[in-house]
Amino acid sequence: MPRRTTSVGRCMAQVAMVMNLDKCIGCHTCSVTCKQTWTNRQGTEYAWFNNVETRPGQGYPRGHEDQDKWKGGWRLDGRGRLVPRSGGRARRLARLFANPELPSLDDYYEPWTYDYETLISAPLGEDLPTARPRSLIDGRPTAVTWGPNWDDDLGGGPEHLAGDPVLRRMNDQVALEYEQAFMFYLPRICEHCLNPSCVAVCPSGALYKRIEDGIVLVDQDRCRGWRMCVSGCPYKKVYFNHSTGKAEKCTLCYPRIEAGEPTVCSETCVGRLRYLGVLLYDADKAGEAAAVPDERDLYEAQLDCFLDPDDPEVVRAAEESGIPHDWITAARHSPVRDLITRYRVALPLHPEYRTLPMVWYVPPLSPVVDALTRSGHDGEDPANLFGAIDTLRIPLDYLAGLFTAGDPAPVEAALCRLAAMRAHMRRINLGEERNPDIARGVGMDEHSIEAMYRLLALAKYEERYVIPTGYAVDADRDADPGDGCSLEGHGGPGMYDADAFHAPPVAAAGAPKGGLRDRINLLNWNGRGRPQGLFPPRGDEGGNR
Amino acid sequence: MTTHVRIALWGVLPYLSLTVLIAGTLWRYRYDRFGFTTRSSQLHEARMLRVGGPLFHYALLFVAGGHVMGLLVPEALTQRLRVSETMYHTVALTMGGAAGIAAVCGLAVLLWRRLRVPAVRQATSRSDRLVYPLLTVVLLAGLTATASSVANPYDYRLGVSVWFRSLFALDPDVPAMAHAPLVYQVHALLAMVLFALWPFSRLIHAFTAPVGYLIRPYVVYRSRARATPYRHPATAGPVRRKPTVRRKRIDAPH
Numbered sequence A: 001m002p003r004r005t006t007s008v009g010r011c012m013a014q015v016a017m018v019m020n021l022d023k024c025i026g027c028h029t030c031s032v033t034c035k036q037t038w039t040n041r042q043g044t045e046y047a048w049f050n051n052v053e054t055r056p057g058q059g060y061p062r063g064h065e066d067q068d069k070w071k072g073g074w075r076l077d078g079r080g081r082l083v084p085r086s087g088g089r090a091r092r093l094a095r096l097f098a099n100p101e102l103p104s105l106d107d108y109y110e111p112w113t114y115d116y117e118t119l120i121s122a123p124l125g126e127d128l129p130t131a132r133p134r135s136l137i138d139g140r141p142t143a144v145t146w147g148p149n150w151d152d153d154l155g156g157g158p159e160h161l162a163g164d165p166v167l168r169r170m171n172d173q174v175a176l177e178y179e180q181a182f183m184f185y186l187p188r189i190c191e192h193c194l195n196p197s198c199v200a201v202c203p204s205g206a207l208y209k210r211i212e213d214g215i216v217l218v219d220q221d222r223c224r225g226w227r228m229c230v231s232g233c234p235y236k237k238v239y240f241n242h243s244t245g246k247a248e249k250c251t252l253c254y255p256r257i258e259a260g261e262p263t264v265c266s267e268t269c270v271g272r273l274r275y276l277g278v279l280l281y282d283a284d285k286a287g288e289a290a291a292v293p294d295e296r297d298l299y300e301a302q303l304d305c306f307l308d309p310d311d312p313e314v315v316r317a318a319e320e321s322g323i324p325h326d327w328i329t330a331a332r333h334s335p336v337r338d339l340i341t342r343y344r345v346a347l348p349l350h351p352e353y354r355t356l357p358m359v360w361y362v363p364p365l366s367p368v369v370d371a372l373t374r375s376g377h378d379g380e381d382p383a384n385l386f387g388a389i390d391t392l393r394i395p396l397d398y399l400a401g402l403f404t405a406g407d408p409a410p411v412e413a414a415l416c417r418l419a420a421m422r423a424h425m426r427r428i429n430l431g432e433e434r435n436p437d438i439a440r441g442v443g444m445d446e447h448s449i450e451a452m453y454r455l456l457a458l459a460k461y462e463e464r465y466v467i468p469t470g471y472a473v474d475a476d477r478d479a480d481p482g483d484g485c486s487l488e489g490h491g492g493p494g495m496y497d498a499d500a501f502h503a504p505p506v507a508a509a510g511a512p513k514g515g516l517r518d519r520i521n522l523l524n525w526n527g528r529g530r531p532q533g534l535f536p537p538r539g540d541e542g543g544n545r
Numbered sequence B: 001m002t003t004h005v006r007i008a009l010w011g012v013l014p015y016l017s018l019t020v021l022i023a024g025t026l027w028r029y030r031y032d033r034f035g036f037t038t039r040s041s042q043l044h045e046a047r048m049l050r051v052g053g054p055l056f057h058y059a060l061l062f063v064a065g066g067h068v069m070g071l072l073v074p075e076a077l078t079q080r081l082r083v084s085e086t087m088y089h090t091v092a093l094t095m096g097g098a099a100g101i102a103a104v105c106g107l108a109v110l111l112w113r114r115l116r117v118p119a120v121r122q123a124t125s126r127s128d129r130l131v132y133p134l135l136t137v138v139l140l141a142g143l144t145a146t147a148s149s150v151a152n153p154y155d156y157r158l159g160v161s162v163w164f165r166s167l168f169a170l171d172p173d174v175p176a177m178a179h180a181p182l183v184y185q186v187h188a189l190l191a192m193v194l195f196a197l198w199p200f201s202r203l204i205h206a207f208t209a210p211v212g213y214l215i216r217p218y219v220v221y222r223s224r225a226r227a228t229p230y231r232h233p234a235t236a237g238p239v240r241r242k243p244t245v246r247r248k249r250i251d252a253p254h
Helices: A029-038 A089-094 A117-121 A165-169 A197-201 A228-232 A254-258 A283-290 A295-305 A312-320 A325-332 A335-342 A366-374 A382-391 A393-403 A408-429 A436-441 A446-458 A498-502 A505-510 B003-031 B047-072 B075-080 B085-116 B118-122 B126-151 B160-168 B174-178 B182-200 B202-208 B211-215
Strands: A011-020 A051-055 A074-076 A082-084 A112-114 A133-135 A184-188 A207-210 A216-218 A238-241 A246-249 A274-282 A359-362
Touching: A011 A312, A011 A335, A029 A051, A082 A197, A089 B211, A165 A393, A197 A207, A197 A228, A216 A246, A228 A238, A228 A246, A274 A283, A274 A325, A274 A335, A283 A295, A312 A325, A335 A359, A335 A446, A366 A382, A366 A393, A382 A408, A393 A408, A408 A436, A408 A446, A436 A446, B003 B160, B003 B174, B003 B182, B003 B202, B047 B085, B047 B160, B085 B118, B085 B126, B126 B182, B126 B202, B160 B174, B174 B182, B182 B202
Parallel strands: A011 A359
Antiparallel strands: A011 A274, A051 A184, A074 A082, A112 A133, A207 A216, A238 A246
16 A cells, blocks of 8 residues: 655656556457557558567567666666666767667568559469568568567467566476466557666657656657667667657657547557556655665565655645646546555566566466366366465466566465455355455455456446546646647658647537648547538538538 | 869868858758658668677777867977877878778778668668768778878878868968879868768768767656747747757656
């Protein structure tokens, strides 16, 4: 639970995400809609701001978690200070002319298309024409040997699994026999870290963390293409646009967040497993938290940074930092805060990178349930389930390798809470007497366990996404929405009609403006009324309704 | 060579070149800040770049330093410091020659890579096609000039350097350059063309050397209000603020 702090340092707000992995079916809808929105351009063919990996698996790019190789994130130097793992400022500038840790296109995959043209232009003949693959990089015929989710659903088998860095670090002799294999899906976006190492390694100062909402962005006009951020990010979620020569990354769909809307990946998630909300944190504590000596303390240290928005002192500190009241209210109703600090079922991804990531995950209970069911037991029986969480060491240790730097205790606690929730709700649904001991056994009460059930299982839209609309520190100075956006360079990530992106549906329907003059964008129409421009003007109206 | 041509080449062209360099850079900074980039092709090919890139760039930094020494430091100063003429030229020949050879080798690797790796070749722009040959010829001419000093004892410090310094006094010493050996003239002439092309090619990335990184806090914070002050002058409406990037920095958490 959030601790009462006697003195609050600099209070900052962060829009954070939690994903409930039990509900992810690996459909890649989030990846596809994200790609259609942000990276369907030349130069970013290979880039997936959102990708879904099957774990165990190598991930995308291949083996990105192997920081001995890629040198992403932070490490502690001899005096216990934080330095980027790839070295300090002088070493970075010395390596300016060729970044030794940059992944090559082979580590992602070579994007390709097909010669569809030959299907209709081939001369009449005995053989059926074929559309052969062709590289999108150099235009030559290519052999497709890897893709962004090549090892999906454990495809490729042990040969590919051996490349999983988390699996390699587990000391057990893990049997990768297929009948014993477990798997789950891990959707990944940029973590929008509190201590972002991509920002720290950018020589140009083009990457920055926004004060208002903590979103980490690349200023396309300041980026000079030094590529340090690509290797500096341990999650490999910054990509180099080889066409514009600029770095690009997940923007947490900031134009949508500013309008109070969830990100595209969240909005289109069919499993309804993503949660978005505000977290208040103490920025002064974040530096200390990232520098705790033992990796396994990082999870707790990061929890300590989060502030309780019901604490009057926190509210005062937030107001001092210029955080508006509706943001503080949103922080009180934040589903993300509930899952992270109140129920403690969400865990950070790879805290050992010391970046204090802000996209957290509810670990999946399903590998445990599946394993139980396969062994002939009732996987939903609470007694079996609690016992299995403790005895099924492989899934547990693997999850600990992902979420808690190898410490199984927090993962076990989170899984037990989820198991308790299942057991509690099962009794209710079967009409049996409630057993308050189930909730008490995992440090919760009946009320909070049912609230958690509502949030995780029913997952109402308004409860999953509690996003206040954007504000700007020093709002009086400018914050003119008509201002240009630095993402709008030719071929850049913001090549969109700003009106179409920002306009709320009603306003767009009622008052089309800018490039949409006299026309109606049906995507923005909420279906009500008869907006101007839907029909061509009648002769006697002259277009004035 | 007639006097008019001499004056045009060594008295007028340097100023034209410098004007285009400065005005072009300012113009590009104002109208195409998005285009200020290294245009790296490391994603396509890393193995050769890892050799050629640093070799070429570091050697070029040495070469630039050598030019500063040779062109800006007058002979009188080194004499007062009791650096003998032979010693100066021996050092200049060995250091300058070594740096020049390294730069040429680096450039050779980079050119080979650009021509032979299909993806890199594909990523080559029109301005690259102009700049790369020019850069190669300028480098080779400079290296030839250095090498020629072994056989032909031309003291450029009494000729080319005098001309170069006189440019900045706004009183160009045209004869000093006009009497220099041909290879020096070719080197200087093509270098002036290169400087004129500088702002309109990828060479512009040399002006974005990130020296500020050494003194900056690791984590950069920016306010949303101040994050978008740059507007493209051609597409934005009336300017109400200065189109400069203002950044609010608050202390990093460590």
